[in-house]
Amino acid sequence: MNWLHTIMILALAYVAVFLEGSLDWFRNVLGAQITLLPALMVYTSLTAGIGPVALLAVCGGLWRDSLSEDPLGVSILPLFFIGFIILRKRDLLLREHEIAQMALGLAAGAVFPLGTLFLLYNLGHGPVLGWMRLWEWVVGALTGGVLTPLLFGLFGRMRRAFEYPARKQSSFREDREIKRGRQ
């Protein structure tokens, strides 16, 4: 199931990056493009290991950069750091709670463009910034917050469809059985 889970994550990232480039609805309506990768990274780092986190960062980052004018590889590091930090601290996070997922998605959606911009400026490729960028940043963070719990729901359904249901633990324990009557 682990491989299937990783493949599902990568397939979703692949389709999401393509839709980000080819769908103009959000751009035309909101004035900003939304991205699924930070939310997907939050989901991956909370449910999978370092391997899928690294794979998603590398593949998702490369796919995104290949469609963009960004230097190739610049999106990998911000994505990976989001996943790495959540992965290191995930035992302390209430990951089953939707509020926690939403807060992490919001933070990831806010950090990802900032990290990419930081790298771009350090590489000397700084784009033009204006007030519109602030609006795009807010929209990116909010959509990250909204999409993360939705991703948990989606993947939960997919996992239930592909996996055998977990065997329920019986509350019966032989050592606690009260034996009645004569032995």
Added chain:
Amino acid sequence: MLKKQHYITLVLVVLLVVALLSLPSRMADRLKLAISGLFLPLIGLAASTHEATAKAKAMLASRQDLLRENAALRAANQSLTFQLQAAANAFHENVQFRQMLKIPRPKQGALQFARVIARDPETWWRSVWIDLGSQTPGMRANLPVLTADGLAGKVVSVGETRSRVMLLGDPGLQVAVLVGPNRLNGTLTAGAAGARENNMLDIENLFGESPGRSVRPGDEVRTWGVGGVFPADIPVGWVVDVPQKDYGATTEARVRLSANLDRLEDVWVMILP
């Protein structure tokens, strides 16, 4: 053990990123084209979905609407035919005058239709992908890209079946332009304030201003033709206002672009000899 595995992965990812970022630009461009090639099945799927939707719409359109549209197109076609004849006569006269005055003919390019297949996912850049590649004869980098309304940008990299176009307003693209009837020259840039919202850009370094020769709102902006990429006299937009900067020491102009680059679907690539 787990910690060690995490840190090894971190080091490997950082090394990969450093290696990718230090690739020579040509190699990075080729790698980008190769990786973006992975999206070809989805691009094909999107194109066929688009066609199927168009067919379904055509089937649903009423005969009355089609007849009305057909009549309007016939009228437009006749009007355009007259305009074409007038333009052909003017062109013929122009060629004769050039021969008489011994002025060389300007570069003439053939226009090739292209459909926009994807946009840059990052909103701080302005580029699109079009469905023309090196399979199209004459297709190469640094060719002008136009819409029916005016200049849109230039081709920056060419793959086999698709190319990337840098649009006006991208920080990497500057165009030499002439403004108004006085033909003052300047450079069209993305603008420091990010004025490209609302489809507007800045013209910086306006030269040739004097009390009798100034830029006014409403003046037309056209390409200058220097620099070797854009031929002269392609419409770019018109001046919206002329803010004074540095206490009037320098002049800039804000320009609204003729082509709506936010809703670009079809473009024309000018294949130059």
